Amino acid sequence: MPHPKYKRRLLFESLFENAGVGLALVAKEGIPFRVNAKLCALLGYSEQELVETSFEKYTHPEDIEKDLDLFKSLLLGEIEVYEIEKRYIKKNGQVFWGLLTVSMAPPKEGAVTLIGMVQDIDARKCAEAELLKSEKLLLEHNAYKDKLFSLIAHDLRGSIGSNASLLSFIENNHASLSKEEIVKYISLLNANGSQTLEMLDNLLAWSQSQFKEKRFEPAILSLSQAIIKVSEQLQQQAKLKNNSIQVLISANLEVCADEQMLHVILRNLLSNAIKFSYSGKTITVTAIQDSSFVYVTVTDKGVGISERNIAKLLNNNREGFTSYGTKGEKGTGLGLNLCLQYIEQHGGDLQINSEVGKGSRFTFSIPAAEQE
Structure with a gap:
């Protein structure tokens, strides 16, 4: 019989990969080390291209500063979660609006991990x-x-x-x-x-x-x-x-x-x-x-x-x-x-x-x- 932790791990893997929103596990330096298929589809990059690449690369220049400020506040423990509407730049140069939610993930082996969730809200923003x-x-x-x-x-x-x-x-x-x-x-x-x-x-x-x-x-x-x-x-x-x-x-x-x-x-x-x-x-x-x-x-x-x-x-x-x-x-x-x-x-x-x-x-x- 599978160990409960293993079952939870399988459930997390399934939810992460099949989620209807873009997901990323991010190191404290702001660089993702794991992303799901939905985030790849939203941004037009492959998983390999997104991993080890700072989020600044695909964030609209005008939205980087406010995102960084909130990211730092989260790392310092001043806030538990933040949500921001920001513009993303796809690999083909197209810009779209996304709703980003970032929170701390449970610590693992002392490493600080954050989880980011991106929803495509471009249609709503255009409306x-x-x-x-x-x-x-x-x-x-x-x-x-x-x-x-x-x-x-x-x-x-x-x-x-x-x-x-x-x-x-x-x-x-x-x-x-x-x-x-x-x-x-x-x-x-x-x-x-x-x-x-x-x-x-x-x-x-x-x-x-x-x-x-x-x-x-x-x-x-x-x-x-x-x-x-x-x-x-x-x-x-x-x-x-x-x-x-x-x-x-x-x-x-x-x-x-x-x-x-x-x-x-x-x-x-x-x-x-x-x-x-x-x-x-x-x-x-x-x-x-x-x-x-x-x-x-x-x-x-x-x-x-x-x-x-x-x-x-x-x-x-x-x-x-x-x-x-x-x-x-x-x-x-x-x-x-x-x-x-x-x-x-x-x-x-x-x-x-x-x-x-x-x-x-x-x-x-x-x-x-x-x-x-």
Whole structure:
């Protein structure tokens, strides 16, 4: 009958070799003298390669110091066991996260032995990193949303309040106002009303996109007809600044786009071009096509944008950057944010080229209609 110690030894051998985690028996110098198959598989080294090799070789450089400090504390008897999440470097150079647990093994013939256990926690750490990334994006999104709503509420209140005051003034003084003065005030009312309507349209489109109420429904569309339709809607806004919109696009050019989204993109880019153009200037719309995309460019002769502010705008304007038009028109940045979102949904991108004091070119790409 096998001796109890021998049976325990056999049981230990079986558990050690067949464990579902990496195991190592380590000398006080930090060098393993025995490892199991699981640890070899985790690190990609053979048993012979791991034995007599310090753990520093396969530990990420940034994690060595904290591991050594705990190892020393364990040897000094200051702690009985330690657990640490650390990065390991496989033989092929791949890095993964492991949970290391180290404790003292029963002494044998006076030799100090430690037992280390390594669990692969890479999937959990990756999931945690993704969660943190999502939480950060959510916080940024909510901060942007709060700032945006604050701006919109302020601007809507200002626009509506201004119109209310102006209407009250006209009502109380219409008998003494000349025809020219009344026309001037009506023009101001119209400009304020157009600006308010634009803000509400963008807010509605943005809310639909956030709550997934807007379905993406691409169809074959005439690009020139879409631009002409939008430019006609903006004629009054352009007229107030003595601007004109020139569409230089072939009538045969077609795109594959969601009609409502395309109109939102065009309306915002053209409206911004009017807003930031100097009085009496012409805004031009051109387009070129390659095998897959149509590139639409809206060019204005206006105040321009600095490179720093272009970077802010192309980063979904998370900093809430706003600026004023040449007649004091203020924007919330929501319109361009919508443009970026809708262009991205079409698989395109937006490029901005500008020179402060001279004007800007906004170029967006959108899928071309497939040629038969």
